[in-house]
Ligand SMILES: Nc1ncnc2c1ncn2[C@@H]1O[C@H](COP(=O)(O)OP(=O)(O)OP(=O)(O)O)[C@@H](O)[C@H]1O
């Protein structure tokens with residue numbers, strides 16, 4: 001454990017704040033395919049760290065390693081809580097990462113409990129707290145006041161986050177019936193209800209219109225500033241990434257190709273090449289190019 | 298008739314393609330029926346011989362040809378014609394002699410299905426009218442006026458009268474306004490509305506039903522047979538509610554639930570016969586043992602998903618049965634265990650005329666005339682209480698973190714894991730608790746029968762319990778009750794069909810599942826509402842079902 005902290009301290013940090021998460025030499029192989037290739041970076045507390053990169057760059061795979069869905073082929077993932085507790089995420093089973101290490105995540109393709117109500121989704125997120133309060137169901141079955149108090153507090157927390165994501169009026173609606181944007185917001189609220197120290201968001205702005213993206217950016221800065229937690233953000237929408245992130249990590253074909261402030265990354269030739277391709281027009285198949293010319297595009 | 302079918306009726310019919318399709322269907326039927334029906338083995342004094350019945354094969358293929366042609370015609374917009382013809386065919390085949398009884402059933406069943414299908418193409422009201430007429434015809438008292446007045450006859454007459462009323466009401470509807478043909482989505486919506494209504498009604502219908510169940514044994518219509526049927530229904534309701542925890546709430550398709558029923562029954566029987574312990578000590582022990590077997594099975598199996606899980610539970614159910622058969626020194630093998638002690642009146646009195654165990658007899662204790670009915674009534678109340686315990690547990694646990702976690706697992710278990718829910722523990726919990734309730738039901742079964750053998754715990758039992766849960770609408774407590782009446786009651790209703798009643802039963806199940814794939818009363822109310830909690834909650838603008846549309850509409854403005 002101490003060893004891990006020391007290595008983390010040796011890594012170059014984006015600024016002086018303590019690193020919340022240190023990713024070191026993370027590699028994830030699927031058979032012959034190296035989805036994440038020797039990636040190291042650090043994410044600080046009270047900062048939004050964006051992870052960007054073209055499709056298939058390995059961003060989601062990185063998240064899946066972080067949150068215990070995959071166990072990395074090589075590498076170390078160290079999470080250090082502000083109170084000093086340290087966790088080696090790569091050695092923990094999936095559910096423990098949320099339960100003990102307090103890492104919450106959302107999914108690229110929304111994973112809500114669609115048949116349950118919005119409020120129930122947020123109550124499920126507070127499962128561990130409530131399960132203890134319900135005396136592993138027995139106190140709950142008996143309807144003891146201690147459980148009722150815990151439930152009231154859980155509802156209060158849910159109500160807080162519902163008002164934050166503007167879903168208070170829809171609390172009793174079936175989650176699956178909400179419009180897309182509302183589902184994305186609900187997923188974030190659900191993750192926040194687990195009271196995490198690190199929030200990992202996988203493309204939260206995907207499918208949102210510009211107004212909704214703006215609101216999302218406000219929500220994320222609110223979470224960072226008012227709740228003082230670290231946010232790890234995968235996002236393709238550059239307007240969101242560049243406006244709110246404190247630190248950007250760029251992946252391409254599983255490798256980290258850049259790491260720095262939004263401004264540094266935006267002007268990094270390697271990043272421009274990765275996004276635009278080196279010789280762009282040659283990549284178009286001839287018949288497509290002809291088609292485009294024919295239409296006068 | 299609708300615009301579509303009218304325009305279609307003007308067109309010439311594509312006879313060649315229709316004939317080709319029907320021919321193909323008949324050919325497939327031929328291929329299937331030749332081995333299945335065409336040959337049969339007969340026991341001759343000289344040994345096993347084979348007899349053929351190709352006449353039946355041909356008749357079956359011909360019936361398939363006609364039926365398929367009917368369906369083609371329906372699709373071509375001649376629904377009214379097909380409906381009239383198939384109703385005629387149904388009436389004729391009911392009275393005309395067929396070479397065998399089986400063909401008659403097939404012909405009638407086919408005509409029945411096709412006429413309903415055609416009516417559905419015309420419009421929803423026509424289909425409902427026709428279905429109601431069939432129900433009324435089938436259940437009406439005219440089939441057995443000779444017999445005495447039994448509860449069964451009364452029940453059937455009431456249903457028949459209700460169906461007749463529906464038929465008249467809907468028939469008038471169908472006559473006056475010509476609706477569109479019913480699509481699956483329309484049907485689903487209509488059924489959802491009914492499910493919501495039933496759910497709301499169950500809030501006061503539930504207590505009424507329980508009150509009725511409580512006074513039932515003392516009503517004049519209650520006799521030995523009807524109380525026995527009541528016990529049977531309640532046993533299946535209890536098993537359905539138990540399995541509902543695993544299948545309906547946790548979303549784990551358990552095909553071997555009967556294993557826990559068997560473990561409970563054998564635990565009780567063995568404990569009671571080996572150690573001479575009473576029912577009231579053995580009942581909780583049997584529950585605990587069944588729960589333990591649930592955990593033992595759960596540990597290796599719960600890692601599996603979906604179909605694999607179902608297959609392994611199926612295997613487990615069979616393994617338990619095979620062990621019971623083969624471990625004959627302990628379980629009595631295929632002979633089973635007999636002489637299982639009957640329950641005492643809470644350890645205070647026995648239900649025998651002359652008790653031997655030192656306890657007073659029940660009738661003397663209460664100063665009643667001796668009657669063998671006392672024990673049956675006691676058993677009735679016992680299973681009623683057990684079933685209500687399961688129901689109460691489920692209703693409460695759904696509002697607790699564990700119950701919510703089960704439902705969340707059913708919805709998306711990956712998301713559950715990302716929220717820190719220990720999936721294995723939650724699933725094990727569901728499995729163990731459901732197994733415990735199965736074990737209780739098993740002990741009840743053993744004490745009621747006084748005799749058990751592995752034959753009582755075959756796969757068909759699991760299938761029936763699962764059918765009850767799925768048919769009722771997964772997770773719906775009222776649905777289980779309704780479905781039990783259908784699944785256990787239907788075969789009783791079809792007694793007139795004698796050995797073909799299982800065919801009719803199977804057909805009924807297939808029809809219901811086609812008609813309503815999510816189960817009859819699949820509707821779920823949230824377990825917690827924000828309004829119920831004080832504070833700054835604003836009243837929600839609508840119900841969950843209307844929610845999506847309302848938001849979408851609001852945004853469009
Ligand atoms: N479970 C898996 N098995 C095999 N290959 C996988 C698996 N998961 C991801 N991959 C592969 O790893 C590579 C990286 O995928 P990943 O989903 O991480 O990309 P991404 O950066 O999230 O892309 P996008 O922006 O499209 O979401 C892809 O080539 C993908 O096909």
Ligand SMILES: [Mg+2]
Pocket residue numbers: 059060061108
């Ligand atoms: Mg991705």
